[in-house]
Amino acid sequence: MVARILRISLKAGLVFVLVTVAWVGLYRFVPPPFTWTMMGDVIAERGVTKDWMPLSQMDPDMPRAAIAGEDARFCTHNGFDFRAMAGAAARNAKGGRIRGGSTISQQTAKNAFLFQGGGYLRKAFEAYFTVLIEALWGKRRIMEVYLNIAETGIGTYGANAGALRYFHHDASKLSPTEAGRIAAVLPLPKKRAAIDPRGFVRRHGNTLSRRVGTVRNDGLDACLKG
CATH class of the missing domain: 1.20.5 (Single alpha-helices involved in coiled-coils or other helix-helix interfaces)
Known part of the structure; x- marks a missing residue:
């Protein structure tokens, strides 16, 4: 038996x-045709807007803003940034707003293959898929998928759809300010808007727009250059 x-x-x-x-x-x-998160918007009757754009056509300031805001060591880690995880754990232990230490790779794995929430079991599967995409995709493809399926607003998915929604032009030509504001929405897309942003989104978006130059000058986006 x-x-x-x-x-x-x-x-x-x-x-x-x-x-x-x-x-x-x-x-x-x-391109991933659909995700579990998108399914949630369909069930809630919010609809889904997405418009895939290859990374080669996207303004390079968009991935730079994502690196500045979400994962400064994206090009150098193997999918997991243990320093960021430790820092997030230390901050969370002090109370206040909970912060995560997930990398862009981990977020891409979750967005493409899994669902939001789910606790430790989902995190275990997220780690598994993170290892796979790092091995089979490489950094450039990870960033490309991330910037096309991440939520950039309620029912809006991807940087290109976000640019069309907020700025009325596609993501092939973004100013650092526009890229920074889209990146500022990524952590809480259902509660933030990149157009006429206020409070945290405005401050954080402006900060990211300034950091775009740092990412470029310091070569933090080197792994994305084809």
């Missing part, structure tokens, strides 16, 4: 690995 359960578990595990590797491999070349 135990041996039979073991065999079934091993077969199930093998099938899981094969299916997920194939799934991740497919998204290396094909």
